[in-house]
Amino acid sequence: MKAINKWSIGVAVAGMMLSSCTKNFEDINKSPVISDNAPPELLITQAVKGIVDRDFDWFYDAYTYQMQWMQFGVASPGSSSTGLFSPTNTNDFYNAFYKNIGRNLVEIENVVAKKPAAEQGQYANVVAVAKILKAYSAWRVSDANGSIPYSEAFAARSDANYTPVYDGQEKLFGLWEAELKAAITTLQSGLSGQAALGNNDIFYTGDVSKWVKAANVLRIKLAMRQLKRAPEKATAIIKDAMAVNDGLFKNNSEEWKFLSADNSFARSNNWSMNGSPLSAGKNMVDYMYNNADPRIGIFYEKTSYTKALVDSLIKGGVFPADYQYDERRYYGLPSNPDRRSVAADSIIFKVKRYEMVFTDANGKKVVVRREVDTVSAVQRRLFDLDAENGNNNGARYTQPILSYAEQCFMLAELSVRGIISGDAATYYKNGVEASINAYDAMGREAKIQDYTPLDQATVVAYLAKPDIAFTGSTDVLLEKINIQNFLNLLKSPWEAWGAWKRSGIPKVGGILAFERMQVSGQYVAVPRRWALPQPSLANQVNWRNAIIEMGLSGEYGNEDNDFTGRVWWDKK
CATH class of the missing domain: 1.25.40.390 (Serine Threonine Protein Phosphatase 5, Tetratricopeptide repeat)
Incomplete structure (x- = not known):
């Protein structure tokens, strides 16, 4: 187990608090x-x-x-x-x-x-x-x-x-x-x-x-x-x-969230992804890139393939002289674990290490070795203020609890379902704009390196994309609403997990396609719950x-460690 990070939020903590280790x-x-x-x-x-x-x-x-x-x-x-x-x-x-x-x-x-x-x-x-x-x-x-x-x-x-x-x-x-x-x-x-x-x-x-x-x-x-x-x-x-x-909530300023008082919160230790490094999911990053989602640079880091690096790889003899530079710098990995063993895909799961050979001014050969990120990483700085070399002067950490954007998406869905009145299209539009602006603020507060400030014109263009625009049948509208709600919950992944269970979105073959998971050729179900912790002997009855x-519904599962079973509200 990794060390627990020290608490610092810039407020007075009473010294007479309760503590326990049982x-x-x-x-x-x-x-x-x-x-x-x-x-x-x-x-x-x-x-x-x-x-x-x-x-x-x-x-x-x-x-x-x-x-x-x-x-x-x-x-x-x-x-x-x-x-x-x-x-x-x-x-x-x-x-x-x-x-x-x-x-x-x-x-x-x-x-x-x-x-x-x-x-x-x-x-x-x-x-x-x-x-x-x-x-x-x-x-x-x-x-x-x-x-x-x-x-x-x-x-x-x-x-x-x-x-x-x-x-x-x-x-x-x-x-x-x-x-x-x-x-x-x-x-x-x-x-x-x-x-x-x-x-x-x-x-x-x-x-x-x-x-x-x-x-x-x-x-x-x-x-x-x-x-x-x-x-x-x-x-x-x-x-x-x-x-x-x-x-x-009337706007983002009223939503329920935590913003650290300084940059001493959420630094390294368990906040860091180094022990569990994550690259972007292919379907997710493709969806965001293809629709020019303004949040992509806050969700994911660019690959290492800058124009300067590619020119060096060409000059160093790694790439051929006619190699074409790809300006797209956001790529992801397939989520299906079995894709790692597929011959056609295995190369993208390997760490790329290149050896470049140059000739210096004295005619001597110089060998330069580089390890290159060929896929985008999940934006580490959004979760750990010590990421990106710890250059976090003035950086602050944001944790949403219940956002204005999520409220808008809930109201949009309820309106489409006819449960409440109000214009679903307006709720949806407000939600998308609120989410994009909220993540823009998170990126600026975290001081993500090389972050490009939000251009509101990109929000307008995003809302007009066919996969985003509030058009289509009732089922399509509900899918689009729940995709946006799902994206908005990146910074609260336990909430994204719950939203996926409730709505079934993203889904296999959907607008934002959910990839079916396989292990050793067998399809596996994504877990839907934790195992209910076992108490002391006195309360085991x-x-x-x-x-x-809970098992009487037939959906919880027969065993208490059946992670694919469902709790009461998670009805099939």
Whole structure:
């Protein structure tokens, strides 16, 4: 396991936070070393830290599996794709929720409850924000695990219950909806004398109007997860959310995201792709290049084949004198692992090492050896501020949680499906523009080398491309919307994974073609969930009951480590 990167976001972190190195509920719920008089607004920092300081997840979940499953990236030439469909060292957000994130958020409620009645009211907004963060974090855990302990998970301190039940997703979605809606009601009540979160809130610095929007858009997203399983319930939630006053993001400045305060965050260690180098996926980069997608330079790096290098290779005798320079500098690798063993394709999976021979001024032969990138790498600087030789003066890291662009794509889809009113074409256009502008900002903040600032004329041209333009049958429109939503989620690959499972887009033979995966000649299914972690012996009965219950649908899989099985919302 790689070393954990140090946390630095430029905000004060309370020194009385909780910590644990066990996933057993009896240990998680031991009395924390924390003062009953600790200001609750300070306690939120450790929880939000746990949501974004996820370098372990990035290295193992994202780089090693999710980004390759979703074909954003492919194991680079010289690397191996062995084990791609047998994930290990994954799902650490599950443990983080119980060890840190969730229990710190619950502790905020406990600390407030212990204060004198006359003082408790001033923390209503703080508790409401904590509930939003808890609902989001629990949903993220459940989204790929299924049933999880929630309603009883943090009650051991009060009732010594060290064997919490596992709540099924149908129940969980109802609990989260109630909590989010209650939090919105509180935050919109205009309560006076409220404790200020300030810089302890790394997302919105305590701006309750923005938290209302984040919670309400999250309600829509969670409802869309349920459209196949509980369409009437999901539709009612969506319509209710659309009626909330000032309850939607208006632009990128209001979206839920983290922007580091300086360049000391997300540097090397597990943030780095060096241990799991990724090249561009061929279908992805071809789609973006052929449609002149303005985000391509933020998603992927150019190959090493500059005009100067090609001229040197010609002069050094590697390439023939009539070799034609290719101005295209974005190429990807096939995602199918078996393509590495196909004779016609194997050459592109090899590391290219050239030996050039020159004659110096004295007539002496000089040999120069070069290793050249013949395919584009995933843009490392977007994920690791130490990439590209660490020249990161003033660079900042961005992590979207719930974006304005994603909201627009959800509304476009809901409009096409007739669930909400509004012009689907406008929602779609706004989403594409918002995504492109958001990634442009990410690229500038990360100080990607040789980055070309966005020209808005390219956005207009992009929207007019046949594969992008909002034209076609209902099925085609839904496919185009979900392709754009999928692309927008590159920086949150766990969300792209979820979006793909929900929509089935990208798909084999689609506008953005999804490549079928083969290993040793056999087609293999892309995993759809994590294995639900096994608890301590005391709670294994509840754990096993949860697995049996999830299996009743016939889609979860017969074994708890069947990664191709489906959780409740992921209905066929």
